[in-house]
Amino acid sequence: MPAHKRILLKLSGEALMGDDAFGINRATIVRIVREIQEVTQLGVEVAVVIGGGNIFRGVAGGSVGMDRATADYMGMLATVMNALALADTMRQEGMTARVMSAIGIEQVVEPYVRPKALQYLEEGKVVIFGAGTGNPFFTTDTAAALRGAEIGAEIVLKATKVDGVYTADPKKDPSATRYSRLSFDEAITKNLQVLDATAFALCRDQKLPIRVFSIFKPGALKAVVMGHDEGTLVHV
Ligand SMILES: Nc1ncnc2c1ncn2[C@@H]1O[C@H](COP(=O)(O)OP(=O)(O)OP(=O)(O)O)[C@@H](O)[C@H]1O
Ligand SMILES: O=c1ccn([C@@H]2O[C@H](COP(=O)(O)O)[C@@H](O)[C@H]2O)c(=O)[nH]1
Numbered sequence: 001m002p003a004h005k006r007i008l009l010k011l012s013g014e015a016l017m018g019d020d021a022f023g024i025n026r027a028t029i030v031r032i033v034r035e036i037q038e039v040t041q042l043g044v045e046v047a048v049v050i051g052g053g054n055i056f057r058g059v060a061g062g063s064v065g066m067d068r069a070t071a072d073y074m075g076m077l078a079t080v081m082n083a084l085a086l087a088d089t090m091r092q093e094g095m096t097a098r099v100m101s102a103i104g105i106e107q108v109v110e111p112y113v114r115p116k117a118l119q120y121l122e123e124g125k126v127v128i129f130g131a132g133t134g135n136p137f138f139t140t141d142t143a144a145a146l147r148g149a150e151i152g153a154e155i156v157l158k159a160t161k162v163d164g165v166y167t168a169d170p171k172k173d174p175s176a177t178r179y180s181r182l183s184f185d186e187a188i189t190k191n192l193q194v195l196d197a198t199a200f201a202l203c204r205d206q207k208l209p210i211r212v213f214s215i216f217k218p219g220a221l222k223a224v225v226m227g228h229d230e231g232t233l234v235h236v
Contacts, residue, residue, distance in 0.1 A: 003227030004155055006045040006121060008148035009036070010141060012160045013051030013082050015215040022054055024085050032159075033089045035221045036126065040095065044225055045121040047151055048128045049144040050086055052078030058136070072136030076103060079140060083130035084109070090126060097126040102134030102143070114150055121151065141199035149206040156203060156210045157224055158195060163214035164232035165194050181233040200234070210234040 011032065018025030040046055055078035056062070056071075063071035080101055087097040098120050100112040109130060110116070120127045132143040141158070148156045165187065166176035184204035188197055194212055203210050213220045213231030223230045 002039075002042045002044050002225050004044060004153075004225060006151065006153050007039075007047070007225065008144055008151065008153035008156045009046060009048045009221070010144035010156060010158045010160075011048055011050045011086075012158075012215060013053040013055065013079065013140075015054075015159065015161060016082060016085070017054045024054065024082070029085060029089050030093070031218075032215065033086065033093050033095070035218070036090070037093055037095055038222050039225050040124070040126065042222075042225065045124070046126050047117070047121060047147060047153065048083075048086065048126060049132075049140050049147055050079055050082045050128060050130065051140040052076070052082060052132075054078075055081060069136040072138075073103075076131040076134070076136075079132055080105065080109065080130040083128045087126075087128050095126060096124070097128055099128045099130050102129065102131040105131075117147075117151060127151075138198065139196050141195045142202065145199040145202040145206075145208065145210075148208055149202065153208070156208060157221070158210060158212045159215035159221060160194070160212060161214070161216070162194065162212075163217065163220075165192055165212050165234065167192075169193065179232045180229060181235060184234055184236060187234055195234075203234070204236060207236050209236075 016024045018028035056075050058071035058075040083099045087099045090097040099109040101109045117127050132140045164178045168176040170176045
């Protein structure tokens with residue numbers, strides 16, 4: 001029996017690159033989609049927020065000198081591209097997915113309408129939220145917290161490049177150690193940057209737990225959904 005009925009899965013954009021330098025690696029996206037499919041076959045309702053780091057990051061080198069809000073809108077559009085790629089891969093794998101965008105681009109994808117998203121989830125369709133929160137100066141982690149709270153997800157699952165929350169960024173500090181669980185207050189006070197503080201604060205206020213785990217570990221998503229102690233749990 002799965003431990004959760006409805007989940008909000010936050011997928012790292014950079015995870016889609018696989019071993020490539022940028023963009024979307026075909027084998028990688030197919031593998032990720034099959035892992036999501038396994039979870040839907042357990043009867044779990046799945047909503048996804050996808051990042052854009054593999055295509056564009058508003059605060060990155062490529063946007064130096066740009067107006068921050070403009071760069072952020074580019075970042076949000078990058079997440080829509082990832083959402084379209086993910087939905088199309090799901091279609092090819094026999095799943096039904098709907099992309100909803102937080103910014104109006106109706107010729108491409110339908111706008112985010114909460115009751116419609118809830119209807120799709122109840123029908124067993126995967127809902128992919130593109131364009132983050134629709135606002136510059138935010139991130140897709142915050143979008144995951146926001147949409148997770150809005151749709152009544154039981155947990156936010158952050159599938160990322162590291163296998164949990166560490167005492168420091170493990171990519172920069174090899175002596176960092178992994179927490180198996182920690183509180184939101186601890187994560188915020190210690191400025192642990194695996195998620196941004198806005199996302200942590202929103203989840204804390206809504207009592208919405210977050211589990212951080214590695215998207216590169218085969219079977220990890222299913223293990224998390226089954227309630228196994230995978231990665232790190234951040235809780236109230
Ligand atoms: N204390 C920490 N514990 C774990 N990871 C951390 C920590 N501090 C910083 N990080 C970094 O946070 C990164 C994950 O978050 P990041 O926001 O960069 O990616 P993402 O949101 O998953 O994906 P993307 O922005 O590419 O779509 C990890 O790759 C890790 O190096
Ligand atoms: O609500 C949001 C979400 C995202 N952005 C911009 O998009 C990029 C990519 O998102 P990641 O969360 O880093 O994957 C982000 O750097 C922002 O520039 C945004 O403005 N608002």
